[in-house]
Amino acid sequence: MKLSAFFDLASFGMKTVLFKKKDAILGTIILTDKCNLKCKHCSVNNITAIVHPYNQIRDEMRRLYDMGIRILFFCGGETFIWHDGDKSLRDLVIEAKSMGFLIVNVVTNGTFSLDLPEADLILLSLDGDRERHNAVRGDTYDTIMNNIAHATSDNICFYMAVNQINKDAIREVCETARDTKNVRAVSFNFHTPYPDTKELALTKEEKTECCEVIKQMMKEGAPVFNLKSAFPYIINNSFPTPCYQCVVMENGKLSICGRCIDVPGLCDQCGYFFVAEYTLLFKGNLKIIFEMLRTYLKYV
Numbered sequence: 001m002k003l004s005a006f007f008d009l010a011s012f013g014m015k016t017v018l019f020k021k022k023d024a025i026l027g028t029i030i031l032t033d034k035c036n037l038k039c040k041h042c043s044v045n046n047i048t049a050i051v052h053p054y055n056q057i058r059d060e061m062r063r064l065y066d067m068g069i070r071i072l073f074f075c076g077g078e079t080f081i082w083h084d085g086d087k088s089l090r091d092l093v094i095e096a097k098s099m100g101f102l103i104v105n106v107v108t109n110g111t112f113s114l115d116l117p118e119a120d121l122i123l124l125s126l127d128g129d130r131e132r133h134n135a136v137r138g139d140t141y142d143t144i145m146n147n148i149a150h151a152t153s154d155n156i157c158f159y160m161a162v163n164q165i166n167k168d169a170i171r172e173v174c175e176t177a178r179d180t181k182n183v184r185a186v187s188f189n190f191h192t193p194y195p196d197t198k199e200l201a202l203t204k205e206e207k208t209e210c211c212e213v214i215k216q217m218m219k220e221g222a223p224v225f226n227l228k229s230a231f232p233y234i235i236n237n238s239f240p241t242p243c244y245q246c247v248v249m250e251n252g253k254l255s256i257c258g259r260c261i262d263v264p265g266l267c268d269q270c271g272y273f274f275v276a277e278y279t280l281l282f283k284g285n286l287k288i289i290f291e292m293l294r295t296y297l298k299y300v
């Protein structure tokens with residue numbers, strides 16, 4: 001991260017904490033919900049299968065920028081499916097950077113060639129060792145590993161959604177993050193139980209065990225892009241929700257926090273670590289503030 005970007009974000013953070021402001025800083029644009037996979041834990045793929053046109057995405061970027069958003073995520077569906085004429089995902093990332101977004105990240109299932117050096121982070125979903133990843137995501141593990149080996153940049157961060165299928169594979173994913181070329185770190189979430197995937201949710205005891213493994217891996221030097229001071233709040237779902245500093249834009253509709261905001265009761269069972277980390281940060285939790293500074297400066 002550039003020093004100027006760091007100071008801009010730090011100044012936003014200080015104003016939010018001191019004046020209890022609710023302005024958003026992190027925005028996600030859903031490029032399409034079309035996806036080439038049908039993962040067992042996912043409720044958001046191929047509902048419309050519409051690939052939103054370039055002009056619409058560019059207008060959405062501009063709208064978010066004008067609202068003060070400076071950290072931008074592109075998400076899906078599968079982001080690498082997105083094309084419009086000769087425009088590709090890479091063009092969107094380059095355009096977002098030139099528009100002035102300070103951090104631009106992309107979330108992907110990793111099954112397409114990875115040529116995205118301009119992104120700050122490519123959050124690549126890896127849901128276990130070969131066996132458990134494939135149990136969640138179909139037979140994709142080897143393709144993904146091959147794409148990572150041939151990636152044109154080293155800005156990859158694994159993104160693991162921990163659920164009943166893969167909860168015992170945390171150690172393996174940490175080790176793979178540590179040992180794989182082009183991979184900087186791994187970031188975890190717990191399964192958020194949408195109505196059609198409730199059976200994959202973890203109990204409080206299971207979440208506690210998972211956090212113990214993650215902490216142990218951090219101690220052993222694994223590159224984990226999460227804040228351990230947030231773990232107790234994540235285990236107990238005692239962090240404030242929703243996150244007012246985050247917004248998501250899908251097909252022109254702007255929602256606070258996540259596209260899941262309209263699912264009744266879901267926020268009380270939210271498994272997204274970033275929600276806990278950001279809401280605690282902006283409430284002025286000192287441990288979180290210091291740990292976030294250290295972690296972001298290390299991996300972004």
Ligand SMILES: C[S@@+](CC[C@H](N)C(=O)[O-])C[C@H]1O[C@@H](n2cnc3c(N)ncnc32)[C@H](O)[C@@H]1O
Nearest residue numbers: 041042076077078107108109125159161191192
């Ligand atoms: C919806 S996917 C879209 C991007 C891309 N297709 C991918 O799989 O990374 C974004 C992330 O959300 C995660 N995810 C999907 N459903 C989830 C759920 N119910 N709880 C937690 N994470 C979930 C996926 O594992 C993935 O890491």
Ligand code: SF4
Nearest residue numbers: 035039042045077109
């Ligand atoms: S690849 Fe991503 S969008 Fe597609 S089904 Fe899996 S989690 Fe959902």
Ligand code: SF4
Nearest residue numbers: 257258260261267270
């Ligand atoms: S707090 Fe609610 S809206 Fe935000 S990500 Fe969690 S479930 Fe979705």
